[in-house]
Amino acid sequence: MLASEFARERTRGVCVKMLESGVTTGVVVVAAVYVWWWGQLDPFIILLTLTIIASVWYSRRRHSYWSSQGISSPPSLPFIGHLHKIVTLTNYRWELLHELYNEFYQEKCFGMYECFKPVLIIRDPDLLKNLLVKDFSHFTDRRAFGDQEGSLMNEMLANKNGEGWKILRSIMSPTFSSGKMKRMFPLVCQNVQTFISACLEEAKQNEYVNMKDKSGRFSMDNIASCAFGIECNSQSVEKSMFAENAEGFFAVTPWKALRFFLMILFPKAFNAVGLKLDSHEIMFFLRIVEETVKSRENAPKRGDFLDLMLEARGDTNDDNTSVKNVLKDKAMVAQCVMFLIAGYDTVASVTGFCTHLLAKNPKQQERLRQEMQDLVRENEGLTYEGVMEAKFLDACVMETLRIFPPGTLGERVCTKTYRVPGTEITVRPGDLVQFPIYSLHRDPQYWKDPLQFRPDRFMGENKAEIKNFTFMPFGMGPRNCLAMRFALMELKAAVASLVLEVDLQLVPGHEEIILDHSPIILRAKHGIPLIMKPRKTTVHTT
Incomplete structure (x- = not known):
């Protein structure tokens, strides 16, 4: 040859x-x-x-970044990694992670790639304890959005990183103390009564009440009143400009979804093509808060979030210039807008989910009603302390948050090279670390019959037996949800008043909730229809 x-x-x-x-x-x-x-x-x-x-x-x-460290990873495509699975309008991102969570069930973690960016998915509670608490100094930051000068989005606490986050968090933390929440409780209760009246009025006219719509309007009124200092009246037929802009901001369209993914995955490209972080709805809220701040100079205190922010700035030491620079007018406005972004959809969804689960489980509903009736007799009405300390009410809300966590995914950015304890895995600065909250909440290893509504999981000795870092609807560690106490106050006040005044029943054919194709937040797709029959109980709040 x-x-x-x-x-x-x-x-x-x-x-x-x-x-x-x-x-x-x-x-x-x-x-x-x-x-x-x-x-x-x-x-x-x-x-x-x-x-x-x-x-x-x-x-x-x-794409051999994780395999070189002995970490399993699902098959990826050249250049884009797993982006084709993450950026989709037809599948749930949290559902994809749930499938992978089960696929790598024997692993403590597994890897993915957003193009070339490594993402480590932690599914082991003990590792999460280290990352989120013990070794928090290595994971202090969250993913940064497009860094546009003067952007309101970049002023929000959730989007702050480094020293700026630390200072702003220390200023805002006292505004969510129990004492400050008690001052806001009457404002919340007013909106609760408006909410229930609207539900009963709709129940008279229609076969059922759409709880997705009604709880959304309740959440809107609460945020408008407690964060922006205005009366929104979204339960009325004619919507206010505030309600219209808020609904426009949260409306999901293909363009908005694409814009959102571009903003979080490719911030430099987002800036390069001239897109703006602040939408016209955000600019509307900016004007609202600026006008409200000016009107507060000689006005009586309402006890709302804006008042608390003004008090916090007034209490700031004049010698501490770094704190003064952080809490400027624009920063206060940004926190109010963040209140809307973080609190509207989540509280609305959980309120709807909780009422659905109570309607589906009438024995648990009656048990909760009995606790609330005893509470009303003891305190001559619903009080802040009574609502927040009611054990079975807390258990019902927590079990709802377990089954339907509004935030399905947590995320941190590595800031210092980190060796994962007990492994040979090294996480480098810039790497993303994610933890699938939805999957942990539904893991049968930690929760018996995880799809069943069993509030007793969070009662007495059962609550003490829950494994740490398998239940975290508000996140964990120093970067957990700052407004957790306020969100729970809203939820508990609404649910407590509802079961006292209304008998909740399922609509035949709507026994199960169909979830929407939302990237991260859990929400009902076709509404939450419920039959509501009024009771004779009249609720007084103090």
């Missing part, structure tokens, strides 16, 4: 072996050899082929 024929046969054999082994670059090599050996020797084709080979090799090398 001639030397050239021998070389040709050997090259062909190598190419076949590469293809059979599943090596991606094998395809490119076969094409290159074919063009060079059997085709015309074109320099452009050779350069293009070499470029493709180098690019594919680079992609495979970057």
Whole structure:
């Protein structure tokens, strides 16, 4: 056999072996050899082929980041990694993670890639304890959005990182103390009574009440009143400008979904194409808060969030210039808007989910009603202390948050090189670490019959037996939800008043909730229809 024929046969054999082994670059090599050996020797084709080979090799090398450390990872596509699974309008992101959570059930963690950005998914509660609390100094930050100068989004506490977050968090924390929440309780109760009246009025006119709609309006009124200092009256037929802009902000469209993913996954590209972080709805809220702040100079105190922010700034030491610089007018406005973004959809959804679960479990509903009736007799009405300390009410809300956590995914950014305890895994600065809250809440290893509504899981000794970091609807550690106490006050006040005044029943054919295709937040897709029959109880709040 001639030397050239021998070389040709050997090259062909190598190419076949590469293809059979599943090596991606094998395809490119076969094409290159074919063009060079059997085709015309074109320099452009050779350069293009070499470029493709180098690019594919680079992609495979970057996507071996986790496998080189012994971490399992689902199959990825060249260049985009797992982006095709993450950015989708037809599937749930949390559902994808839940499938992978079960696929890698024997693993403490597994890896994914957002293009070339490594993402470590932690599914072991003990590792989460280290990352979120014990070794928090290595994971102090969250993913940064497009850094646009003067943007209101970048002033929000949830989007702050580094020293700026630390200072702002220390200023805002006292505004959510029990004493401050008690001052807001009357404002919440006013909105609760409006909410129940609207539900009963709709129940007279229709076969059922859409709790998704009504609880959304309740949440809207609460935020408008407690954060922006205005009366929204969203339960009325004619919507206010505030309600229209808020609903417009939360409306999910294909363009908004694409814009959202571009903002969080490719912030530099987001800025480069001239997109703005602050939508026209956010600018509307900016004007609302600025006008309200001006009107508060000589007005009586309402005890709302805006008053508390003004008090916090007034109590600031004049010598502490760093604190003064953080809490400017724009920063206060940003926190009010964050109140809306973080609190509207979540509280509305959980209120609807909780009433559905109580309607589906009438014995638990009656048990809760009895506790609330005893509470009213003891305190001559619903009080802040009574509502917040009611044990079975708390258990019902917590069990709802377990089954339907509004935030399905938690995330941190590594800020300092970190060796995961007990492993050879190294997480480097810039790497993302995520924890699937939805999956942990439904893991049968930690929760018996996880899909069943059993409030007793959170009662007495059962509550003490819950494994740490398997239940975290508000996150965990120093970067948990700052407004957790306020959210629970809203939820408990609404649910307590509802079961006292209304008998909740399921609509036939609507025994199960169909969830919407939302990237992160759990929400009902087609509403939550409930039959409501009024009771004779009249609730007084103090």
